[in-house]
Amino acid sequence: MQFLLVYIREAHPSDERRGRGRGRGRGPEVKQPKTFEERTEVASECVENLKLSMPAVIDNMKNTAGTAYAGFPDRLFLVDKKGKIAYAGARGPRGFSPEKLEDSIKAVLKNKGVAPRKSTKNKKSQGRGN
Amino acid sequence: MFNRAILIGLAVLLACVVAPAxxxxxxxxxxxxxxxxxxxxxxxxxxxxxxxxxxxxxxxKPVALIFGSYT
Structure with a gap:
C-alpha cells in the first residue's frame, strides 16, 4: 500500500479573496505561490510542520493533477493495483472522509489489491457527491 | 420563436442553477x-x-492519493 500526498494550489491564501473567508485565522498565513519554486517552499513548510511522513509530490503550475482529479481544495482517492479508481471521495472539506478511504483500503487489500465489484444498488448510492 | 425562447430559457437555467451546483x-x-x-x-x-x-x-500496489494544500 502506498500513500501519496499531492500538494496542490493553496485553498485559503492570505492574498486571495477566498483566503479572507471562514478558513482564515485557523491556519497558517500563506500567500498563493506564483512560481514552482515558491510552491515547493510552501509544500516543504507544510510537510515539516504537519510532520507528514508519506512522500509528497508537487502539482505543476498548470495544476495538471489537481484539475484531472478535481482535487481542489482537498479530496481523497484510492487507485487499485490495476490503475482503476477504487474510491473517489467527495469534494473537501465536507466530503473529506478518511473513514471511507480506510474502508475502501481494507476492501481493496482484502481483494488482492483490486477494487471488489460492487452491486448496482451500491453504485447508485455512491454516485452522489462525486 | 416560442421554441427558441424555451431553449434559451433552459440554457440560462442550466448556466445559473445546474452548473454552479x-x-x-x-x-x-x-x-x-x-x-x-x-x-x-x-x-x-x-x-x-x-x-x-x-x-x-x-x-x-494500490495508491491512496491525498490532494490538499497547507491552508
Missing part, C-alpha cells in the same frame, strides 16, 4: 469509481527520487 460539489471533473486513474508524473519533495509517475505503481 455541480461546481460546488466539485463533481465536474473528478474521475468516477471504476474509471482509469488519470496519470501524472510529478516532482517529489525532498527525496533522491526526482519524480513519481502514478502509473508506475500499476501491477505493484
Amino acid at each position: 455541480q461546481f460546488r460539489r466539485g463533481g465536474g471533473n473528478a474521475p468516477k469509481e471504476g474509471a482509469d486513474a488519470p496519470d501524472f508524473n510529478l516532482k517529489v519533495l525532498k527525496t533522491k527520487k526526482k519524480k513519481i509517475k502514478l502509473s508506475s505503481y500499476e501491477g505493484k
Whole structure:
C-alpha cells in the first residue's frame, strides 16, 4: 500500500479573496505561490510542520493533477493495483472522509489489491457527491 | 420563436442553477469509481527520487492519493 500526498494550489491564501473567508485565522498565513519554486517552499513548510511522513509530490503550475482529479481544495482517492479508481471521495472539506478511504483500503487489500465489484444498488448510492 | 425562447430559457437555467451546483460539489471533473486513474508524473519533495509517475505503481500496489494544500 502506498500513500501519496499531492500538494496542490493553496485553498485559503492570505492574498486571495477566498483566503479572507471562514478558513482564515485557523491556519497558517500563506500567500498563493506564483512560481514552482515558491510552491515547493510552501509544500516543504507544510510537510515539516504537519510532520507528514508519506512522500509528497508537487502539482505543476498548470495544476495538471489537481484539475484531472478535481482535487481542489482537498479530496481523497484510492487507485487499485490495476490503475482503476477504487474510491473517489467527495469534494473537501465536507466530503473529506478518511473513514471511507480506510474502508475502501481494507476492501481493496482484502481483494488482492483490486477494487471488489460492487452491486448496482451500491453504485447508485455512491454516485452522489462525486 | 416560442421554441427558441424555451431553449434559451433552459440554457440560462442550466448556466445559473445546474452548473454552479455541480461546481460546488466539485463533481465536474473528478474521475468516477471504476474509471482509469488519470496519470501524472510529478516532482517529489525532498527525496533522491526526482519524480513519481502514478502509473508506475500499476501491477505493484494500490495508491491512496491525498490532494490538499497547507491552508
